[in-house]
Amino acid sequence: MRALLTHVLYTLVWWMFRPFNRLISYRSAPHPLPEGLALDTTQPVVYVLSNRSWTDYFVLARICRDHGLPLPNRTGSNFPTPTRAGIVYMPALLKARAHHDALMQLIETGVATKSFNTQIVPVSIFWGRDPGTETSWFKLIFSDTLQASSVRKFFIMLANGRSVFANFGLPLSFREVVDREHNDATAARKLIRALHFHFLRARTAALGPTLTPRAVVINSLLAAPVVHSAIAAASPSLSEDKARAYARKCAEEIAANYSNAAIRFLERVLSSIVFKRVFSGIDVRGLERVREWAQEYEIVYMPSHRSHADYLLVSYSLYRSGLVPPHIAAGVNLNFWPVGALLRRCGAFYMRRSFSGDRIYTAVFRAYVDSLIQRGYAIEFFPEGGRSRTGRLLAPKTGLLSMVVAAGLRQRQRKVLLVPVYVGYDRCWEVGSYAKELRGAKKQKESAEGLLKAGKILGDSYGKAYINFGEPIHLQAYADQHLPDWRNGFDADAPDTPEGYKHFISQLALEHARRVNAAAVANPTSLAAIALLSAPRRVVSHDELVEQIGHLVWLLKGHPASEHQYIPDTAPRSVVDNAAPIARLSRVPHAWGELYGVSSREAVALTYNRNNIQHLFAIPSLIANLFRTRLILADEYVVTVVRAMYPFLRTEFFLRWSSDEIDTVTRSWIEVLVQLGLLSRDGERLRRPDAGQTEYSSLAMLGRILSETLERYAITALLLAQQPHLQQPLNRERFEEDCRLLAERMAILTGRNAPEFFDKTLFKGYLNTLIDIGLLSQNEQQDLIVDQRIVRTAERAQELLSDDARQMLLQLLSRKHGTAPDSPSGAS
Known part of the structure; x- marks a missing residue:
């Protein structure tokens, strides 16, 4: 009778849900979903939902149907089959033994039945992406929560049905898990515990920690021991009340006012207006690795900085992929109406360009960074300190990095991951103003008036934007290796740092910069810029340009800077076709074949693109340069010259190889050049191509890069x-x-x-x-x-x-x- 009533109620709810199901808008991860999961079609599938909810189940069924995945079914006491996937609710699995039901019995039966196997896919459904706060009654009713009743779930669905995110965990082999244990009951408990921790971590990665009201944050900053010490040490001319008032003013100036509603608003504006009109696409690499890291580590994103679009793009890409956007350190110059307040509500916290000598401000800022790390919020800041005007990665500044690292090492609850992020563009929209500033023009101050003038970029096309997440630095492990006594040298409250900390931070900053450059994106415009700007008069025939770009692509494939280096387009003709309109190349028809050229004005803009990836060709360009005036050279001479020049190249281009490795790296590059025909073997020596050979022009072009x-x-x-x-x-x-x-x-x-x-x-x-x-x-x-x-x-x-x-x-x-x-x- 009970089963009949449940079936009738289920059918009624399903029919009631059908009109709403069509209106629900969702995103899912990994993307694309079928390829990301890579399910074995010969094995049954069991979906595990993080909470008991029929609405979550209906949404899951729709997502599976849309993506061609096995449809979930209420299996009752039957095993799932390859043609009929099952579904399990996590709360049922967490019940005590005294409350066994059919679902728990199914798991235990599966453990005991040695021939049974299935693919377990944990699925978290989030309605609204709000981490929750202790604020208004509106949020208490409409914010998603694991403890929501059926009635409250209905209101949550109404409020957040246009913002649903489904996170699919990677499939877990049921039999592999249980066979690792000798005891069936232990195997079942460990499986349940693993799923429980997966859902907790997935929720943290998608929503972040519970938000603390800004007023509470500011009061906690003023109560921090380091701020108390700074107030007490204030100049005798400044009374304690005035010092405390100044500290509060600093806290008000710094602290973010994170709001999920503001993030959703900005995401819609960027997707429907700004990015849609400015960029032809946003190419993001490495997000699945970031998703895995976010479930285990507290992440500090450290991107390259080339444009004001950088921080918008990184947060936008993370949010759309189902990860919580970070709190971002922004220059106080951006805190102008109306942008300042919006960015603050989207997670920006503001810092002055310089605050050396201001002990109170320094203490408040340090306490705020400590509080973000202690509460588990993701953070983003730009180690370069400002936007690169040349396109090269700038030498890192270590002030904020030192604070973040100290805060990360003081807290012992969660490991910290420093993630390098390469951000690049087919065409950077500020490149014109950068060229003026390099010629001596005064930098224009950010303002509402400037924002209105910047609206003209919406009428132009800048190609694609590229984001590539590189190889992270595991902070605690890196400190174990390079600052061995750090565990005894840090105190939870004291501002003191262990001996050698300053040198440690300098080396860490350089290592991070090298990892950013190792994750460079060789986009079509940058490859075309390398070839064209290396032509004697910035003019080259179409066929020759295609050949040279082909050699550049194969050089990168033959000796990549790292496994994370990315070439979006590897077909040389396609590279030329895609780069021509973005780089504004001039086409000159000729009876012997079309020519490509670039004007002096556009050459300045292309210099920026060339500098984005110039470091990728630093070593082969130096090798090729030696043959510009020489026909034959010995290998050892080439290796010796590169060894002598490498310290300068490594400093300027943040190259990843150590001085001890450079001889081996040079020989490896020589072999790649020989394989491509740009050099050849003449007995024990190296020989360049003859002037009439097509490879000669590519070698000459390569040599002129440096x-x-x-x-x-x-x-x-x-x-x-x-x-x-x-x-x-x-x-x-x-x-x-x-x-x-x-x-x-x-x-x-x-x-x-x-x-x-x-x-x-x-x-x-x-x-x-x-x-x-x-x-x-x-x-x-x-x-x-x-x-x-x-x-x-x-x-x-x-x-x-x-x-x-x-x-x-x-x-x-x-x-x-x-x-x-x-x-x-x-x-x-």
Whole structure:
């Protein structure tokens, strides 16, 4: 009788649900669903729902039907079959033994029946994606919860039916799990426990921790010991009340006001208006790995920073894939009306560009970062500190990283994962303003007026945006290896850090930058930019461009920077066709074949794209460059030159190989070049192709990729070698400016419209590398002391230049110093 009543009630609810089912809008993960699950069609399937709910069951049935998955069925006391999938509710599995029902008996019977096997697929259905707060009665009624009654579930469905997310766990072999245990009862308990933890972790990954009201967060910051200490140590001219009021003002300025409703609103605006009109697509890689990490670790996302779109794209992609968006560290310059309040409600917390010397602000900010880590919120920040104006990855800043790492190591509840994220574009919408800033124009301050002007980007197409999640750093494990005594050196409340912590953070920041670049995306526009900008006059025939891009693609395939490196389009002709309209290439018809060219103005924009992936070709380009003026070279000579230049390349391009590995890496690159026909073996030596061969033009193009970089190296070395008194202090700031001015003059004389060629930060990096390898030293006044060996370095640097570049550079130096142009050390 009871079974009959249950069946009648089920049928009634099913008919009532049918009109609503058509209106429900859902997303599911993994994506695409059938391929992501990879179910074995010869084995039965049992779906496990996280809570007992017929509405969840009906939604699951619809998703399975839409994606061609086995349909769930109420099996009763029967085993599922390959043609009839079963369904189990997790609450039934968690009941005590005294409350056995048919479902639990089915599990226990399956354990005891050795011939039975099935694929267990845990499924979590989330209505509304709200993690919950202790706030209004409205949320108490309409927010999804595991304890919702049937009546409340009806209201939840009405309120959140347009925002349903279904998370499918990877299939688990029932027989493999139970056969690992000798006792059937133990096997059943362990299976249930594993499913229980899976659902808890899946909920945390999708919804995040329960939200704390902002007022409570601010009060907790003011009560933090580190803030109390800062207030007590405030200047005698500042009373305790004023210091406390200032601390509250800092907390109000910093703290986010996370709102799921605001996130849903922004997601709809971005998907329906902004991203739909600006980008032809958003290509995201590695999300399934992130989903797995989010169920076990607290994640800190650390993306490259090239555009204001970066943080919107990362949060948008995570949210649409069913992961909770992170709290984002944003510059206080973005806190303007009306954007500031919206971003704050979407998880942004604001930080000043500099707060050294402001002890109270520093303490409040540190306490806020600690609170985010302690509560288990995902965090996102940009280690570069600002957007890259050149397209290269900038040297990381370590202030916020130091705070985040310290907070992660102080808490012992959950392991922390630092995730590098490469963000790239077929065309970056700020590239025009970046070029102006590199020429000396003042950076435009973010404002509502600027936001309105920026609306013009909606009328243009910028191709695709790309997000690639790289190889993460397991923070605690990394600290075990590089900061062994950290467990004894951190106190939960004290701001002190263990000895060697500053160096540890510097090395961690560099390692992260290398992992970002190792996950680079070689998109069509960047590949076309590499080839076109390496052409002598930025013009090349269509056939030659296709051949060169083909060689670039095969170089990346033959020696990838890492397993996470990504090439969206590997067909050379398709790359050219896709890049041409985005890069605004000019087509010149000709009787012997169509030509492709790029104007001076567009070449500046393409320089940005080239710099995004230039590091991927740094080693093969240096090798190819050696053959620009030489026909035959010995392998050992090539290896020796690369070894000598590698410290500079590694500093500028954040390359992942250590100095100990570079000889092996160089030999591996040589073999790839030989396989592609760009070099050949001539006995024990290497030979370049003859000038009439098609491979010659590709080798020449490859060598020119690093031409500007090698010219900057030579500028630095030659200027140092021509100092009138070597071993005497040299004002570093003035010398960096001399390097910049010489590069600027050279760019003007050669007709280069590339302001990034004389970027002062690049020369600063070269000097740092010369200090690291011992050719320069720096005294307490930050003046440089030059070693005599720099003369030999300058001579080697000249050997890497083209004849025209070497002649021009020596002429410029001779006119500046009044020395003979053929001697780099004539003034010494």
